[in-house]
Amino acid sequence: MKFHASTISRVSQFRNKAPFSFHSSSKLSSNHKKRCNFGIAFDIDGVILRGRVPVGGSPQALRRLYLDSGELIVPYLFLTNGGGIPETKRAKELSELLGVNIMASQVVQGHSPFRNLLKKFENELIIATGKGDPALVMSEYGFKKVLSLEEFASYFESIDPVSQYKRWTTMPQSDRKEPAMPRYNVLSERIKAAFVVSDPVDWGRDIQVLCDVLRSGGLPGGANNNQPPLYFAADDLEYQAAFPSKRLGIGAFRIALESVFNRINPKRLECVTYGKPNPFVFKNAEVILSQLQSSSRQDHSKNNRVPGSHPFEMLYMIGDNPSVDVKGAQQGILGFLF
Incomplete structure (x- = not known):
């Protein structure tokens, strides 16, 4: 050709x-x-x-x-x-x-290439984060046990220490949704893989929770040096949106996560990027x-x-x-x- x-x-x-x-x-x-x-x-x-x-x-x-x-x-x-x-x-x-x-x-x-990982993780507990509806994306690809990072974090009290100061968590009590019952054995079953499907919305929470998951072998609060696989849908540092100058992309989030993880963990972060x-x-x-x-x-x-x-x-x-x-x-x- x-x-x-x-x-x-x-x-x-x-x-x-x-x-x-x-x-x-x-x-x-x-x-x-x-x-x-x-x-x-x-x-x-x-x-x-x-x-x-x-x-x-x-x-x-x-x-x-x-x-x-x-x-x-x-x-x-x-x-x-x-x-x-x-x-x-x-x-x-x-x-x-x-x-x-x-x-x-x-x-x-x-994130379209994530379909190719279905055979490996189809029936394993995984988490997905990013703007939009990352859990729905992974579910439509055929993954059977997937939770958004937001839902996963909601089952661990105080895992995000500053959540009380965030506007979207300090709404009137009458407007809040009751925490859902865990769909899986979240508090005892290890996360087998984490997927960053798109640009994360809450960087602070996501970096904290991903560090917890990846440092503990998939179960926050525990101790296990076997890092679960981490996959990024892309690695764009910036992208052009409606604002005149470019916006920070998913690659910027990867750099932030990697910098923090490598400072607090003896082993360097391992990840796979697509896009x-x-x-x-x-x-x-x-x-x-x-x-x-x-x-x-x-x-x-x-x-x-x-x-x-x-x-x-x-x-x-x-x-x-x-x-x-x-x-x-x-x-x-x-x-x-x-």
Whole structure:
């Protein structure tokens, strides 16, 4: 397969502008309807959307990838390190914001590779943290015994020593929810793995509780040097949201957790990170794009490819972060464009 890369000296010049365009004044020709020899991976934050607002002409550009009937003719997907909600829900949200029909299979989030760990932890007690609904994300992947870190912490009295000073825990007594009965043997069963699904909301609590879990072998309050596995959905230090300057991302949280853990524990923190620029993410994107191409309209009789050969002449990664999108595309299998 041919690879393509272009060099951009100033990324900032593309802010608030559509970072991609199709120069044809009409939709793709009938020849392209039968066979498309390229695929596209779009980043979302700062490229397609800023917050919930489409960037430039992104909705119009995406509509050029469909027939008037709504059938997809150019295989594309969204490749983002963001997340916190199931791919089905994110696809519905993107469809509404962008005005095109987006399938769940076209949404690859930072935590999507966690599906590959199902066989190992399907029936084990695990915890998940991050904005959105991290426990629901893991449950939809098939994990049977998953708790959000917030729910897990609620079963351990005083595990967060400053919780009483937090606004969302000092609401009137009449508005508070009664603590739920533990769904599992939380006070006696060890956590077998911890997952940071998206950007944590309460860094102080999460660092404290994760240190407790990881230093104790999975059961806070105990003593055990066997650290449970820790997985991060991504490692972005910053990302572009609605605010003019970039915001601290999940990678910043990892640095904070690692710094604290390594100061209070004799053994250094061990963790596994996913998301861009991990080459695995881009290879997985190639597989999904190939599946999307196979399901779209093609004239196989005119396709002279050797069975098993690569279905694309070019794959494009369109993003705004050189250290994530460009680096990942260069060391992975994708070309990239801004």
